[in-house]
Amino acid sequence: MRIAIGIDNTIPLHIPSFMQFFHTHSKFITLHEIGSKFRFESDEVSYNDEISKFSQPLRDELKSMDMAIFATAIPYENNYFFEGIDDIYILSLSGWSYLTGLPMSNGVAYLICQIIIKYQMQIGGNHDNTTGCINDFFWDKTGIDIGMRTAFVCDRCKTASAENEYLESQEFKEITSILNSISSACRRDVDILSDPETKKIEQNTLKESPATFLCHNNQDKAQVRTLNEALKNVGIRTWLDEEQIGPGDIWQKVLEDTISGIGSCLIIVGNSGLGPWQDIERRAFISEFANRNCKIIPVIIGNPERPPELPLFLKQFQWADLRNPDGRQLAKLISALQV
Template sequence: MRINLIIDKGLNIDFTKLEFCLNKYSKSIEFKVYENQFQWKEEYIVYPRTHIEIFDTLSQKELNSYINFLFTDVQYINNFFYEGYENLVPFSLFGWDYLTNLPIENGVLFFTVSYLARLLENAENRHYENIGCVYDFLGDKRGIDDAMRQASFCKNCLERLNQEVLTENDEKLLDDLKTLMNLLSTSSKWNKSIYEQTERKPKKMLFKRKAIIKKEINVVIASPGDLIEERELLIDKLERKFRTDKHEEMCKHRLKVHGWEDLASQNGYPQDVINERIIHNMDIVLAIFKHKLGSPTINQETGRERYPSGTAEEILYAIDNKNTDSPLGMIYFYSKPPSPSFEAENYNKLKSEWDRLKAFKQSIGNKVIYKPFTSKEELIELASRDLMINISELYEL
């Protein structure tokens, strides 16, 4: 399957890098990416008039190709992202910087996989509410940011796809789309270009950790107060998911999840009690952050600030202790920044809390590998899988 991506020169996209990137991750699709200088007769793209004018200029090779995607910054008169005509689909990336801070080449990849995904279904199925699925209609164009960061089929669309009778070629196309969507999601969640790919070398471990209780890994969930739903999901569902995903069987350890909720009401400075009764007796501290760092902890003897927050104190206990007897630290940060209105009464407070979290994130950058997440469902998937990998690689049987 040959697909031409024709880049209007006004977009300033490195088309050679884009072509190399797309073909590197595709097996059944041959991408040809090149620039062209279009002379637009009107200020806007008007369907079908503009499409017919462009279609009539296509070369014989382009006409014989499976499809031609044209990317430009010229706006549709109806403000759509795209409309198709024959085997030509002009995409408008007008106002890109107002919709997202992600690189424009990420948008080119998103619309490419989104349109190709539509070809796998016999019926036209689109979400008119933005839910972060590649089948979102994107009537609210700002939904493109979430769509690129998640770059996935929602549960219902995936189930519907699985019920389709796909040809062998469609199966190959679907495999390529999954690979390209994974590339897009992984890059976008880190606010990086799809061009940026890093290879991590496996770390050589001289000594493996010993679980406090043989064949059992005890994990505590550490979080500030703005992650109530995410925290409840991990505490209530992570153990079961770890078993049902066969991770317990694969890493040969049972998983037990804890939180400060395990403690009975009792005397003492709360953070000291949590540290002594829970944190110091865990194999892993798993911390999650969204838009807040949390309230500082206080030294009870001097009255001065001890750590920037309780969650920070708990995860730093793990990652600042290098010996294998201390807990392992794992951290996940929500991918999207807050977007409060400048007129909101608590704007300054929200901005201050976000700035504190950013400063903390920067301060631990050389101490731990942390990961982004875009939803609570993705968080539990990541946590379950990463726990299995870490337990398998870092803990004795």
């Protein structure tokens, strides 16, 4: 399930950290930051009016997603938390401090889980009263404080949806894990993005997951570092030489010890072309990846007006061109690495 997420300038939320929180718990449900510009300019949100103002690049970007969620602190005309049609939802966290003392980031995560369970998975149905279940309607919006602290799917909803295949799915297990983490953080009145318990899970997840090796020319190091941070922010474990090889280490030995823990390799080609490091690394790794059926992805970076020459052996692989700054190719690359 691929979910596009966009936060406007009224909510102080660091999207890369928020995405990393989700991806700590999920592999089948992935968040993708919206690269196209958008803004809600009215004093009140009217769902149909706002959707009609979406630019064509934004509409095109959403076509590859299963669902899109936008968040703002501007109020709805009807004072709802969210509205959605055709898998595009707009969340409103207007007046948040009057509803709860919990962080907005916890609220955004909780409401995303509510949308997924209620409308994507269609598990259970609305509760008019506040029960603590994710399907509470919140006629009294202050009930969201209790909802976030409990953050579960009640037995009544599970029983009503006993034939729903999602109940046994990996996606539902992942949502349950996310809700448990939200509940734990909220009961301790901490932000999910700085929760020490979440950080422990993140570290264990990174240790267990295969790494993505960044094969590059040192002259392109600045851009490679930027890509490295972008991948790590969405929960992808990376292997970058300057982070893994210490002073006095023999790099050949470090690489030999690392190969078995690599799940994919990005061969990054920029304006500086292929470097000697790449020439040595790629031959050993391509042979290893061929034997292990792992991914090799050529990645083009640098000046869009200076297309680099790709060696013949790289042209057989589908490549990712990151020279366009709109973020769509980066989102596709991230999706390919997360599969």
